[in-house]
Amino acid sequence: MIAFKDFNIGEEIVKALSNMGFENPTPIQEKAIPVALEGRDMIGQAQTGTGKTTAFGVPMIEKMDMSQSKVQGLVIAPTRELAIQVGEELNRIGQNKGVRTVPVYGGQDIQRQIKALKKRPQIVVATPGRLLDHIRRKTIRLDEIHTLVLDEADEMLNMGFIEDIEAIMAEIPSKYQTLLFSATMPKRIQNLAERFMDQPEVIRTKSKQLTVENIEQFYLEVKEPQKFDVLCKLLDIESPELAIIFGRTKKRVDELTEGLLKRGYSAEGIHGDITQAKRERAIKRFKDQTTDILVATDVAARGLDISGVTHVYNFDLPQDPESYVHRIGRTGRAGNKGQAITFVVPREFEHLKNIEELTKHKMTRKIVPSYDDVLEGIQKATRDELLNAIEEQDLQKYKRVAENLLDEYHSVDVVAAAIKLLAKEPDRTPVKLTAVSPLRVKKVGHKGGKGGGGNRNRGRRGRQGDRKQGGGRRRDDRRSNNRGQKGNRKRRNSNQ
Ligand SMILES: Nc1ncnc2c1ncn2[C@@H]1O[C@H](COP(=O)(O)OP(=O)(O)OP(=O)(O)O)[C@@H](O)[C@H]1O
Ligand SMILES: [Mg+2]
Numbered sequence: 001m002i003a004f005k006d007f008n009i010g011e012e013i014v015k016a017l018s019n020m021g022f023e024n025p026t027p028i029q030e031k032a033i034p035v036a037l038e039g040r041d042m043i044g045q046a047q048t049g050t051g052k053t054t055a056f057g058v059p060m061i062e063k064m065d066m067s068q069s070k071v072q073g074l075v076i077a078p079t080r081e082l083a084i085q086v087g088e089e090l091n092r093i094g095q096n097k098g099v100r101t102v103p104v105y106g107g108q109d110i111q112r113q114i115k116a117l118k119k120r121p122q123i124v125v126a127t128p129g130r131l132l133d134h135i136r137r138k139t140i141r142l143d144e145i146h147t148l149v150l151d152e153a154d155e156m157l158n159m160g161f162i163e164d165i166e167a168i169m170a171e172i173p174s175k176y177q178t179l180l181f182s183a184t185m186p187k188r189i190q191n192l193a194e195r196f197m198d199q200p201e202v203i204r205t206k207s208k209q210l211t212v213e214n215i216e217q218f219y220l221e222v223k224e225p226q227k228f229d230v231l232c233k234l235l236d237i238e239s240p241e242l243a244i245i246f247g248r249t250k251k252r253v254d255e256l257t258e259g260l261l262k263r264g265y266s267a268e269g270i271h272g273d274i275t276q277a278k279r280e281r282a283i284k285r286f287k288d289q290t291t292d293i294l295v296a297t298d299v300a301a302r303g304l305d306i307s308g309v310t311h312v313y314n315f316d317l318p319q320d321p322e323s324y325v326h327r328i329g330r331t332g333r334a335g336n337k338g339q340a341i342t343f344v345v346p347r348e349f350e351h352l353k354n355i356e357e358l359t360k361h362k363m364t365r366k367i368v369p370s371y372d373d374v375l376e377g378i379q380k381a382t383r384d385e386l387l388n389a390i391e392e393q394d395l396q397k398y399k400r401v402a403e404n405l406l407d408e409y410h411s412v413d414v415v416a417a418a419i420k421l422l423a424k425e426p427d428r429t430p431v432k433l434t435a436v437s438p439l440r441v442k443k444v445g446h447k448g449g450k451g452g453g454g455n456r457n458r459g460r461r462g463r464q465g466d467r468k469q470g471g472g473r474r475r476d477d478r479r480s481n482n483r484g485q486k487g488n489r490k491r492r493n494s495n496q
Contacts (some may be wrong), residue, residue, distance in 0.1 A: 048329020
């Protein structure tokens with residue numbers, strides 16, 4: 001087995017990785033780090049939660065010239081939370097070398113970011129819109145960039161984002177190395193990417209399946225009006241440590257969160273219309289397990305690395321099969337186990353098939369649980385709590401009362417009464433969500449690459465065929481790019 005010290009990288013980085021608890025590289029790191037160190041352009045595809053951040057972080061940080069005081073590395077990520085998270089990880093990897101990374105994203109006070117950029121970090125991690133804003137204000141200069149990373153590259157190159165990315169690339173005057181990473185890389189996006197890369201090495205880890213084996217995948221056929229009650233039943237039975245529930249729209253996420261709160265669950269929602277401060281607070285509370293359930297649109301589907309997420313529920317099917325891969329990948333990370341449960345209304349089975357075709361994995365059917373199943377689940381959870389107390393708590397003070405009780409009553413009756421009192425009865429407060437119509441299957445003329453899903457170009461401008469060769473690095477493309485970008489971005493994110 002190879003160790004990080006076997007790579008051609010500085011001692012400070014090896015030490016930092018060791019501080020982070022990383023001794024041996026994951027398969028994608030083992031393959032990608034040497035190629036990226038050679039300075040070649042690269043497309044790296046590996047399953048969710050397998051360490052892609054470090055796979056690009058290590059070579060990038062290795063190449064930072066500490067005698068230089070300009071931004072040398074740029075990472076672009078599709079969401080704000082991901083930009084923050086990647087920034088934190090790069091700061092950890094660079095901690096001993098003195099490499100500083102600053103995140104720059106929408107929704108945060110721009111003056112604060114300008115101040116941070118003035119302190120000359122070596123690396124900037126940004127969301128596209130805010131980065132363009134800084135470029136226009138001339139509060140960031142990209143003339144010394146030698147490494148550009150697109151994390152979640154396929155998402156970044158999807159139609160709503162490509163013009164932003166091209167506008168950013170056009171701002172980098174020097175020759176630079178481009179690294180693209182994602183757990184999914186539809187063929188059409190790979191082709192598109194290769195056009196503005198220099199003979200990229202394509203690195204994939206060997207797995208046949210697109211999803212990791214340690215995620216158990218289930219589907220459940222359920223009619224729209226029953227979804228919420230079924231979800232609550234599952235939550236009661238499975239009592240997840242941390243769960244993420246994905247809904248299709250912002251309104252759906254709001255309604256779901258409210259419904260769960262009404263029924264006594266500890267839940268918080270995030271989506272694109274929630275203020276950034278609130279979004280960050282929600283993630284923080286979820287990370288430190290103050291909140292058990294995060295309800296989210298696809299804004300939380302990609303890249304987020306939160307340990308302790310045991311369950312992912314697709315309350316609504318995702319629009320693209322790729323999105324399914326990323327959503328369920330919020331669990332089962334870094335070798336941990338997880339469960340993914342997907343609700344399908346009867347008219348959506350074709351989408352389920354598309355997903356299975358992409359992931360090369362068959363989901364297991366789960367039956368809607370009965371009321372008795374729920375009671376059993378709740379009692380089991382209560383039993384576990386009791387066992388925990390027996391093993392871990394000091395019960396000395398309670399033993400006298402216990403002995404007295406047992407002198408008078410049958411032991412089974414005493415324990416049964418204790419369980420009854422401790423067990424949370426299922427909460428049946430009525431909750432009604434606005435119905436969401438089933439996903440439509442939109443036939444497209446051509447099969448878009450491996451996944452071949454029916455509706456993958458939904459709502460996006462079908463313009464990629466028009467793109468000129470190598471257009472990404474041409475300055476003269478910029479104006480028109482900028483003009484198009486706002487409307488596009490809005491369209492792309494309007495549901496998230
Ligand atoms: N070499 C390593 N040894 C042990 N743990 C690691 C190693 N590399 C990364 N990890 C851990 O694995 C987890 C997943 O890493 P990361 O977020 O980079 O995955 P990813 O491949 O980018 O996933 P996604 O496709 O969801 O973005 C993190 O918690 C990270 O700390
Ligand atoms: Mg990632």
